[in-house]
Amino acid sequence: MGVWAEAAPRGYIERSMADFALDLRSVSKTYKGRVQALREVSLAVPKGSVFGLLGPNGAGKSTLVKIMTTVVRPTHAEGVILGEPIGRKSVLARVGYLPEHHRFPPYLTGRQLVEHYGALANVPRRIRRSRAAALLELVGMAAWADKRTTTYSKGMQQRTGIAMALVNDPALVILDEPTDGVDPVGRREIRAILQRMRDEGRTVFLNSHLLGEVEMVCDRVAVMVQGRVVQHGTIDELTANSRRYEITCVRFDAELLRLGEREHRVEVAGDRKRIVIPRGTPDDVQPLIDELRRVGAVITGVHDVRESLEDMFLRAVRDPTTGIAPPPGAIQGRSSGAKS
Amino acid sequence: MMQTLALMLDAYRELNYRRLFWIALALSAVVVLSVAALGVNDRGVTILHWTVEMQGMNSTIFSPALFYKAAFVGLGVGVWLTWVATILALITTAGIIPDLVSSGSIDLAVSKPISRARLLLTKFAGGLLFSTLQVTVFTAGSFLVIGLRGGTWEPGVFLAIPLVILFYSYLYSFCALMGVLTRSTVASLLLTILFWAVCSMFWIAYVGVNTGRIANDLNIVSIERIIEERVRDRGERADNAKLESDLERAKSWQPFWNRVSRYGEWVVTPLPKTAATIELLERQLISAADLPEPPDRGGNDSPFAGGRVKQRDLQRELVAWQSQHSPAWIIGTSLGFEVVVLGLCVWIFRRRDY
Numbered sequence: 098m099g100v101w102a103e104a105a106p107r108g109y110i111e112r113s114m115a116d117f118a119l120d121l122r123s124v125s126k127t128y129k130g131r132v133q134a135l136r137e138v139s140l141a142v143p144k145g146s147v148f149g150l151l152g153p154n155g156a157g158k159s160t161l162v163k164i165m166t167t168v169v170r171p172t173h174a175e176g177v178i179l180g181e182p183i184g185r186k187s188v189l190a191r192v193g194y195l196p197e198h199h200r201f202p203p204y205l206t207g208r209q210l211v212e213h214y215g216a217l218a219n220v221p222r223r224i225r226r227s228r229a230a231a232l233l234e235l236v237g238m239a240a241w242a243d244k245r246t247t248t249y250s251k252g253m254q255q256r257t258g259i260a261m262a263l264v265n266d267p268a269l270v271i272l273d274e275p276t277d278g279v280d281p282v283g284r285r286e287i288r289a290i291l292q293r294m295r296d297e298g299r300t301v302f303l304n305s306h307l308l309g310e311v312e313m314v315c316d317r318v319a320v321m322v323q324g325r326v327v328q329h330g331t332i333d334e335l336t337a338n339s340r341r342y343e344i345t346c347v348r349f350d351a352e353l354l355r356l357g358e359r360e361h362r363v364e365v366a367g368d369r370k371r372i373v374i375p376r377g378t379p380d381d382v383q384p385l386i387d388e389l390r391r392v393g394a395v396i397t398g399v400h401d402v403r404e405s406l407e408d409m410f411l412r413a414v415r416d417p418t419t420g421i422a423p424p425p426g427a428i429q430g431r432s433s434g435a436k437s
Numbered sequence: 438m439m440q441t442l443a444l445m446l447d448a449y450r451e452l453n454y455r456r457l458f459w460i461a462l463a464l465s466a467v468v469v470l471s472v473a474a475l476g477v478n479d480r481g482v483t484i485l486h487w488t489v490e491m492q493g494m495n496s497t498i499f500s501p502a503l504f505y506k507a508a509f510v511g512l513g514v515g516v517w518l519t520w521v522a523t524i525l526a527l528i529t530t531a532g533i534i535p536d537l538v539s540s541g542s543i544d545l546a547v548s549k550p551i552s553r554a555r556l557l558l559t560k561f562a563g564g565l566l567f568s569t570l571q572v573t574v575f576t577a578g579s580f581l582v583i584g585l586r587g588g589t590w591e592p593g594v595f596l597a598i599p600l601v602i603l604f605y606s607y608l609y610s611f612c613a614l615m616g617v618l619t620r621s622t623v624a625s626l627l628l629t630i631l632f633w634a635v636c637s638m639f640w641i642a643y644v645g646v647n648t649g650r651i652a653n654d655l656n657i658v659s660i661e662r663i664i665e666e667r668v669r670d671r672g673e674r675a676d677n678a679k680l681e682s683d684l685e686r687a688k689s690w691q692p693f694w695n696r697v698s699r700y701g702e703w704v705v706t707p708l709p710k711t712a713a714t715i716e717l718l719e720r721q722l723i724s725a726a727d728l729p730e731p732p733d734r735g736g737n738d739s740p741f742a743g744g745r746v747k748q749r750d751l752q753r754e755l756v757a758w759q760s761q762h763s764p765a766w767i768i769g770t771s772l773g774f775e776v777v778v779l780g781l782c783v784w785i786f787r788r789r790d791y
Contacts, residue, residue, distance in 0.1 A: 128790070163544070163790075163791070166544070166547075166548035167547060167548060168543070168544050168547050168548055168790070168791050169790040169791065170788070170790055186550050186551070186552060187550055188550075189548060189549055189550040190550040192548070194544070194545075194548045196541065196544035196545065196548075198540060198541045199541045199542075199544065199545055200539065200540070200541030200542045201545075202447070202450075202451065202536075202542070203454070204450050204451050204453070204454030205447075205450065209450070213443055213446075213447055214545065214549065216439055216440060216442070216443030217440050217443055217444075217546070217549040217550075217551055218549050218550060219439060219440065219550060221439075222439075261545075
């Protein structure tokens with residue numbers, strides 16, 4: 098399996114082991130028919146963090162996850178997962194994985210399912226039995242544990258799937274759309290489970306379309322578009338450029354304001370005016386408040402504003418010059434070999 | 438080991454879930470009980486306490502032990518296990534590999550710390566579990582029937598277990614390959630049955646060709662003997678022109694039969710020998726000496742070679758020819774096929790993206 102580029106330098110592995118649960122370099126995948134699903138993707142996920150991978154349909158998110166879990170063979174891949182070269186089967190004993198469109202064997206009960214996949218992950222029998230009971234309790238499926246999974250709703254299957262992904266006490270948990278089909282109460286419970294995983298020191302790799310969910314639980318995110326990572330960092334870092342202060346006020350003449358060289362703009366909506374200070378800090382705002390008082394304005398609100406993850410996502414996936422989002426799906430054609 | 442046990446337990450649960458497994462098991466019990474209900478006495482065959490009078494089938498010709506052994510080999514193994522139960526087994530297990538490689542299921546399996554080759558081969562072994570359980574229950578029941586009703590305890594019947602599993606494994610390896618390639622239960626089932634039919638046809642054709650060859654050889658021997666007898670009896674006055682012409686023609690066919698027989702051997706050697714594998718059980722359990730001699734109805738009972746070859750002689754020669762195929766050749770070449778097919782199956786499964 099040379100495509101996995103197993104010859105990662107020792108120093109590189111040791112450095113990655115210390116800091117990152119996942120450190121991928123130049124991961125590429127071209128499917129038959131020259132469909133470029135991934136184009137030299139590089140990602141680093143710090144240990145103990147909750148990481149969100151975002152992207153439109155066909156961006157390559159699931160392919161990346163499948164390469165990490167050896168379901169798909171990369172065209173080229175370097176990097177480490179939990180200190181071992183990517184593609185090595187042994188590391189999967191410490192990885193929990195819930196695929197997006199999973200299909201559980203219809204003949205298994207929830208308990209049997211969790212125990213079966215625990216056994217495949219080399220968890221000793223006594224441990225997997227007690228762990229299965231505890232995990233099914235944790236995800237709220239204890240009462241249904243001995244019923245066949247065919248009788249479960251989609252949300253119940255997701256909960257059981259999360260229990261299955263945790264049965265081997267993984268250091269890295271990869272969840273592909275874990276809240277898909279789960280009701281709002283269940284989503285909140287799953288968020289709580291994700292936060293608990295982080296508190297326990299696990300690294301969580303979350304693949305989700307639900308940006309609100311990702312924003313609530315993720316420490317870091319990456320945005321993929323057409324097989325490349327176009328944004329990567331903490332949510333604060335990614336939205337820092339959009340940070341601004343907005344002061345809303347009434348009853349004043351904007352012409353009287355003397356703000357010197359300070360960058361600002363005034364938006365008028367009827368009697369109400371909004372003064373926007375891009376990338377402002379609290380210190381930048383104080384003189385403006387003084388100036389507004391001087392001209393007799395009545396300040397109705399001062400807001401520290403930044404764009405939401407959804408705004409950032411839409412900005413990231415759109416072409417900066419045309420403002421048009423790319424069509425769904427991967428790029429078809431010869432591999433460009435360009436760096437992301 | 439833990440993973441292998443988990444996969445085998447999973448295979449058992451899967452079979453247990455499929456009703457056809459229990460239906461086939463119940464039908465096996467019915468077949469065993471049906472054979473137990475049969476018997477043989479000096480007037481014919483008995484069914485429970487009724488007697489159906491048969492001249493050619495009674496205890497003066499067939500001892501009860503031979504009757505039950507023949508029923509086990511001919512009806513139990515030859516018909517039930519190798520045809521009906523095998524088709525039921527294929528219907529039940531054909532979905533195991535396509536289910537494994539189906540979207541959503543394969544991700545869960547291959548993302549575990551188990552090699553793909555081991556995963557696939559253990560699933561394959563799980564599919565054989567069906568056949569193993571069926572044949573074990575059937576053979577144990579038959580052992581009791583032969584012992585209790587036939588009065589002889591014949592441990593040799595347990596040879597049916599490995600032989601039937603072997604026979605089924607040839608077909609199931611092909612079914613697994615079709616499952617990996619097509620990912621469809623229906624397609625892999627139908628293609629396997631088609632392959633089985635093709636293999637059987639090749640084998641039947643091979644046996645047919647050799648029957649022709651042996652009949653031709655016997656015809657030559659027969660004509661030469663007749664000519665020799667005539668010359669001895671009548672001297673130079675004997676008119677052997679037609680016989681010599683027949684002999685010439687038969688000898689001219691010999692190279693053709695030998696060539697076709699050789700080609701036939703080349704064709705069947707790499708294929709799995711399903712029928713021949715099952716016939717090994719008959720060879721082991723029932724010796725030719727145990728069977729009553731077919732009645733000798735003179736020289737005109739064979740459709741071969743203008744009636745000069747006796748059916749009985751042809752049968753004897755055919756049995757002798759078949760016994761030239763050693764168990765090692767039959768099983769070895771069939772297993773060779775299985776290894777190649779499974780190797781291809783594993784190679785494709787390991788390299789494929791899901």
